[in-house]
Amino acid sequence: MLNDECVHPAAKTSTTPHPKFRVAICGGGIGGITLAVCLSKHPDIQVDIYEAAQSFKEVGAGVMIWGRTWQVLTLLGMDKTLRDVAGVALDGPLVDPPFGFDFRRSDMGHDHRIYLLSMPYASNQYHRAHFLDTLLARIPETVPHLGKRLISYSHGDPTGSIKLKFADGTSATCDILIGCDGIKSTVRRIMFQDLADKGQPEMIKFIEPVWTGEVVYRALIPMEHVPLRAGQKHRVLTRSTTYCQHLTAYPIAQGKWVNFGGFVTKPEACGTPWDKPWAAECDAHELIEHFSGWEPEVAEILELVQKPLRWAIFQIRPLPLFAHGTVVLLGDAAHAMTPHQGSGVGQAIEDAYVLARILGHPSTTRKNLCEALKAYEHVRLPFTNDVARQSAEAGAVSELRGSTGDDYARFAHSLRGLWTWVGGEDPEAQVQRAIKRTRHQEKVAAKALL
Template sequence: MRAVVVGGGIGGLVTALALRRVGVEVRVFEQAAVVGTAGAGIQLAPNATRILASLGLLGSVRQVAVAPTSFEFRRWDDGRLLSATPLGPAVLSAYGAPYLHVHRGDLVALLAGAVPVEAGARCVDVSPDGEVVLADGRRERADLVVGADGIHSVVRRSILGAADARFTGHVAYRGLIPADRVAGLPVARTATVRMGPGRHCVHYFVSSGRLLNVVCVVEESRWTRESWTDVGDPLEVRAAFAGWDPVVSALAGALSAPLKWALFDREPIPRWSKDAVTLLGDACHPMLPYGAQGAAQAIEDAFVLAACVADSSDVPAALARYEALRHDRTARVQDLSRGNATRFHLPDGPAQQARDTAIASTNGLSADLDWLYGFDPLTGRA
């Protein structure tokens, strides 16, 4: 079997590696001239790292990652700790795999070193029978085409028609701060979410602890560009978080050239595939980053897709099984992430107090996380 993967991001590269392991000949086309330089920090929960381990990649990922000790929620104005969920040895014992933080560029570089990628190869059209048309005029035919080309997927448009993604009204300012510049601040190796009215701030270390990844999210209706390379005004970030806990103010002040990124998502769709073509990751179930599961769900997709293809030489039947195993799971995670967009930004008052009480009641690893972190993507059960 021959496959073409459109998109050389995390989902596309893990798909290529997983397909190669089951004997599929794979080509990866990436439209960017250089693979893997864009992006900032991502979180890899045990449901993702367990799959990376099965693909023989976890050891290499650990070398460029950070293993956080806990996941914290804190209040916006005084930094008061609302809850701390232990990670580290606790999550490894509970789910058989670690929780890691990694720079997206580090992870993509590692994956791209394990599978050939043709950069600068932009897909402009795909036909359901498996023909891929590139911008330079080439036409490539495959038994299987996987669209892992993001929320504005060309592959999705080709097989399902055009449909705009939904702008959520949230805009993220993000950047990486050298660890020595925050050495005097009380920021530990944790995943920390600081919640406040109409905005929140997330920070955690990546790149073996050399860099602190900072994401500051605000509600804004005017900026609708979804780009990983647009530079925002640092004064806007400082003004948006004026009056917050001094740690947040210091982090906002340290973002000298923050990237500004409008956040989009989509409602779950009933089908992802047509004949020999299917979708994966953000191309079919884009989600807000508020569940820290975007990359993890793409990795799960890749693992399940390869298993379904290995079990059947009938590509449409394999893709039907892939969708059946993935649809409800990814829709639930999309819903969780969208719900957090509201929960994280509640104004101070009764609803916020109830949220904080509920968060405090889950102060520790609990069975509530089993469906997310302990999930077996091939059986659909935790």
């Protein structure tokens, strides 16, 4: 809750005068808003979102939602609304035709399909802004507080509360601080700096993001601008296509736009400094120069890109922990990854669901918050770190480097393996494992007191 010495008091989202505990969500992106939606199912938990910007906005264009994440959204009662946003019939399949990726060797000047990866898992694509707006409609207006850029947090209150300080001079208190503040997370910086200052200097390396050596040129192309090919719709209007090595394009927003990304990679530059803006508009000729001589389909798409954005791709090193005391990380703050499997948003949503289910469980109280947050870490940290690893490998495979090179049989085998996680252990199973672990830790602690 915000202190009222400088601003109005934050309205409580709890319907009880004494909430079970107070949750502060730092960051109002998709992960943070999803967490607030999930926690709204538990009226005895007070929730406040502190967002640095003056309005809610998402960086990027496309959002890919896999079937495992769709289960979460269905449990939240959002499936019908999101089907409407995607233009999918309520009684129909999530995707029609069945979803897959068309992988093509495109840098040799002629058409050459390498592999058609048919996915047994449903998926749908959204414009990020539309997706975020759908989530925002699910939370009370009193929950978000805009213009609240976190500059520090501290413990020390005898009650165990955490004090938050913001750049505008205001402050707030909470029982749990959840860092949903992205790849440049302030919460992560303070957490790992504190660990380093208290005898673990190796923790410093987990604070700053690392450049992957990759740059992606991004653009949204209006559907009506994409030309026909032999009287048929262009491939990118009907199927997600990866032109190796490598360019991606797929339809979003009910097919009104094509989300385009052209990747240029220098593997040897991974981990080296990037001294330019992370994202900047550039001349279309810069993009065309990188992909000149590619197959005609690619040339047709490149001609449609007027003002591409050049993005440097960063990630964070695999973290050794997500939770420290009653402070915990979620989404990109915990596991910012490359975009090669469209998995970042989905993993943030799954983080939010698992964490909210743990916090909302009747066995979770103020007394065992640390154990509950460690249980979340126990199930989510290894899973998300592995997803991040496979995303990076998928990018390497799409550029015909890494373990497969241009051996197309190995290429296909590797891709199938890299996508199996999408159909793996679902978030609800992770919830049950985490709750079981929390109970076990409570029993261990109780025995230690005997």
